Amino acid sequence: MKKILIATSALVATAGIAHAEVSVSGQAIAGLIYNSEGVEKTKLLNKVNIEFNGSGETDGGLQFGFNTNHIIENNGLSVDNDDTTVWMSGAFGKLSFGAVAEADEVAGLSDIGWDGLDVDDVAEALVGDELLDNGQAGKGLGHNVNYTYATGPVTFSLSGRLATSHGTLAPGASDAESYAAGVKYSFGTGYVGLGYGSHDFKLLAASPVAAMDRAKVVSVFAGATFDAIKVAAMYSDASFKSVTGVKSGADAYGLNASYTMDALTVSMGYSKANFDLATGRNDQKAFGIGAAYDLGGGASVSGGIAQVESVGDENQGNRLLPKAKETRADFGVTFKF
Structure with missing residues (x-):
């Protein structure tokens, strides 16, 4: 996916930030969907997904960033925020907040x-x-915090849903x-x-x-x-x-x-x-x-x-x-x- 670079390797004079960048990418689809049990069996679907990614790094080597997706469906009849995540990473691993992956879903x-x-x-x-x-x-049941650590070929993950x-x-x-x-x-x-997942539905x-x-x-x-x-x-x-x-x-x-x-x-x-x-x-x-x-x-x-x-x-x-x-x-x- 080609990315339109908004700002790349922008040096900031203030102390604490080495560089930062933001990129935008997108996807558009148009076609037909069919369901034999639907009220309207055949429907037209068109959808645009716009994705924003930001990343940066402090002078101390701490990396940080965000990702957010926005979907516009059927000529603007539906506009949704389809997940937003804020993350930071370093030698300790990667810590993510927001719309994160559940750790038990190792691969879909x-x-x-x-x-x-x-x-x-x-x-x-x-x-x-x-x-x-x-x-x-x-x-x-969606989790909102995830910790991941990779060493060689092995990746460990923990995630949870905080109140x-x-x-x-x-x-x-x-x-x-x-x-x-x-x-x-x-x-x-x-x-x-x-x-492994453990759930209490309260x-x-x-x-x-x-x-x-x-x-x-x-x-x-x-x-x-x-x-x-x-x-x-x-x-x-x-x-x-x-x-x-x-x-x-x-x-x-x-x-x-x-x-x-x-x-x-x-x-x-x-x-x-x-x-x-x-x-x-x-x-x-x-x-x-x-x-x-x-x-x-x-x-x-x-x-x-x-x-x-x-x-x-x-x-x-x-x-x-x-x-x-x-x-x-x-x-x-x-x-x-």
Whole structure:
């Protein structure tokens, strides 16, 4: 992605700052999305993502910076701040605040399609901040602080969700106590990783899923690139416990593979999740295939088709609500600047 440099290596006369720089990059997309179960099955989507990055370094060698993304969708009908992060790094590692990565999500799976058909979401249903999509509507789980330290081929990470509100919260207010840890080992063109997450949803009202008030999740990841072939896989296992002592669990896994030949990349993905809860059993699965063609100069055309089964209505924030099979597809162009 080409970057438009706003200020580079700007020397500041005041003591304490050696140099600082800010850059801007962007991406624009336009195309069609299809959902067999949608009220309007086929829709036009156009979206612009503008990313700002800033970095600097003190005289003492402390590096610092920020990253923020802003999305303008469908001719300005929606304008969102899609994550903002402030960070600092040095010999001690890297400390980030804001929209940070959850440490247990050591490596994710690539999605299928142009704008994304959510095939990977089923496999990732238990890791990172995805768990609350499965039964804790209105309670946030995204972490806001992350510490990462890398030494040689090994990377360690710790992250957590620190309180953003105080006092007695109203029923349904966003609040959760969540911590995670992860380690990743890279070798050649491959990697393996292990993640752990612990969550306490601080139940304030009747839970949509009675056995998910507390959760512990263990996940494993692996991936590698073999010439033109790239593969990635993950598996996670979760145990749930309610405030009344009811225990249950879930597991999820997925596989993603792609093959690149000149400018053409063909990909496929498969995901499955099994929830065995006090409220009943709910299995989810998704499969999709896609293709992308690089036109050069930052332009590409891509698309995909997938079948996603038993994924609940995300507008209700509860992926456990039963739903018929959905056939999803998308096709469009992407321009990177």
